[in-house]
Amino acid sequence: MAITDYSAALKKGKRNYQLALAKGAYPYLPALDDILSYTEVTASVNLGLMDIPLSKIVGTKTSGRTNAFAGNFMPLLPEKSEFAAKWAALYNHQIDDGIRDPIVVFEFMHRFYVQEGNKRVSVMKSLDAYSIPGTVTRIIPKKTEDKEVCLYYEFMDFYQVSESYDVWFSKEGSYKKLLKLMGKNPGELWTPEERNAFHSACEKFGRAYLAAFSEKIKLSASDALLLYLDVYGYDKLKAQTQTELRDALIKAQKELQLAEKGSQVTLVKDPEQAKPSLLGKILPTNPAPEDLKIAFLYYKTPETSSWAYAHELGRLHLEQAFDGKVKTIAIDQVGTDDQIKDAVDNAVAAGCNVIFATAVQMVNQCVRSAIQYPKVKFFNCSVKMPYSSVHTYYARMYEAKFLIGAIAAAVSHTDKLGYVADYPIYGSLANINAFALGARMINPYVEVYLEWSKLKTLDGKEKLRQDGLLFMSDDDMITPNHPTREYGLYLKNEEGELENLATPIWHWGKFYERIVTNICSGRSEANASKKETAINYWWGMSADVIDVICSKKMPHGTHRLINFLKSSICAGSFKPFDGLIYSQDGIIRCKEGQSLQPEDIITMNWLAENVVGRIPAFEELTQEAQLLSNIQGVCKEENETDR
Secondary structure (H helix, E strand, O other): OHHHHHHHHHHHHHHHHHHHHHOOOOOEOOEHHHHHOOOOEEEEEEEEEEEEEHHHEEEEOOOOOHHHEEOOOOEOOOOOOHHHHHHHHHHHHHHHOOOOOOEEEEEEOOEEEEEEOHHHHHHHHHOOOOEEEEEEEEEEEOOOOOHHHHHHHHHHHHHHHHOOOOOOOOOOOHHHHHHHHOOOOOOOOOOHHHHHHHHHHHHHHHHHHHHHHOOOOOOOHHHHHHHHHHHHOHHHHHHOOHHHHHHHHHHOHHHHHHHHOOOOEEEEOOHHHOOOOHHHHHOOOOOOHHHOEEEEEOOOOOOOOHHHHHHHHHHHHHHHHOOOOOEEEEEOOOOOHHHHHHHHHHHHHOOOOEEEEOOHHHHHHHHHHHHHOOOOEEEEEOOOOOOOOEEEEEEOHHHHHHHHHHHHHHHHOOOEEEEEEOOOEOOHHHHHHHHHHHHHHHOOOOEEEEEEOOEOOOOHHHHHHHOOOOEEEOOOOOEOOEOOOOOOEEEEOOOOOEEEEEEEEEOHHHHHHHHHHHHHHOHHHHHHOOOOOEEEEEEOHHHOOEEEEEOOOOOHHHHHHHHHHHHHHHHOOOOOOEOOEEEOOOOEEEOOOOEOOHHHHHOOOOOEOOEEOOOOOHHHEOHHHHHHHHHHEOOOOOOOOOO
């Protein structure tokens, strides 16, 4: 009987009322008129008839009937009241025929306030319905710098193309990212079929999210949806049943909990910081080296890519370091998500229990695979990627670049140095600036002329030569199929004669050796047990994973200086980004007596004042560089944002 259902709704209302009072909160429905009394409004717009998500209906237009409902729209009036009888009658009508009369609501800041139809909303909420038809008038606030207002204006742009109220995000740029993940261009109008499909997908996701976690995770369903699409894609979401979606969400719980806490990334700056857990000491269940089988995934091939070649040398070092006890396999040319998935599936089928994905482009598929194979340890070579299922690792190469810059200024006898950079991604700008600062420490008048090698129309290296630059910092390593001496720091005189002076070294073998040692000692598990944070191994000279090799022809005094600086960096007594630092635009980036923090170094998006050059625009980059920049770059496509 409907009156029984009213009693159940009344209990929910009273419970919500008491909880609000206990927290010192207003226990009734908020009234829009009260909110607008202290809000500057610029316009109102009639949006017509639409399906309104019930979760977005939060209050009434006026304060006349607010006391009849608790803050969750459940009733508060007695069971024998006229109000209860009308509520019960509406309940019966919904069960028998369905409520079809639209309610009348006002929308303000993505929340709806009822003018006519409060009891209909209450009945539908008690039945856990997803939406209700209603005629909507939008109230538009004055545009300000307030975050909520900025988000609302982004939403209105999104509504112009989608006519959807199904999502509301907490982070600016999320609507643009959603369109990108759906394969939609900015300003592209949705068809009625696309609107219906998105509405159905959001309703299905919302129900699955509630079924999976109830209120255990405070992350909103919309923010969770964006994360899910980022990992799995829109097509998969549309194809999944609600049950399949719920199961997938449960498996991805760690990632959702991390996003709930703001996607923090814990930087492990030295191997010694990772300590074994107490449980690991009591129950020695850590794997021995012979229990490990490790797969290395390469985006290209070691023969055609200096990056893959460096990691391949690291793999071979790893086998030697453990006297062949650790078994490894290498799988190259895994450039697409499907290829990465197949490579991981094949590696797991072959018995691999550790996987190193050596390119940042692999990270999203690595997350999907890590959720699929929870017993396999996944590592991705990248930095500042907020995933708990996949540990990331990268080297503080800027420490070596600082020394290379110092060497260049010491041996060049010129105030002009050349620097060839490849991708404008996290870490790259720190390398450039560290080189420039190292050079300026030796020669206060030196300028570093910067060009890029991954542009569509310009050969950066040739441009530097045409400008008469003789001393050049170039790629860190050779490519076997294209051997050249133009790597590291070199002098190439006007006759074309080349002399190598110094080169930075990525000791990936030592990096992998330390990570595997961590796994075998339980240190990796100790870090993994840190809930609600992502782990990034960000090691440098102090971990012996990067170094600088100098030419024997370099002056003895310069050798001594570099060895001194290297020892000081390893000991932590000297930091490349320390003291007063200006950027090109005259802004102070680091004050005297201070040092840049790791987050400032990793996300550096400016150039030092003695750098002559600029960060390229996204559209200037090659297709490969654009792909990498969208994932981890300082310049991104207009409709692409960080997570």
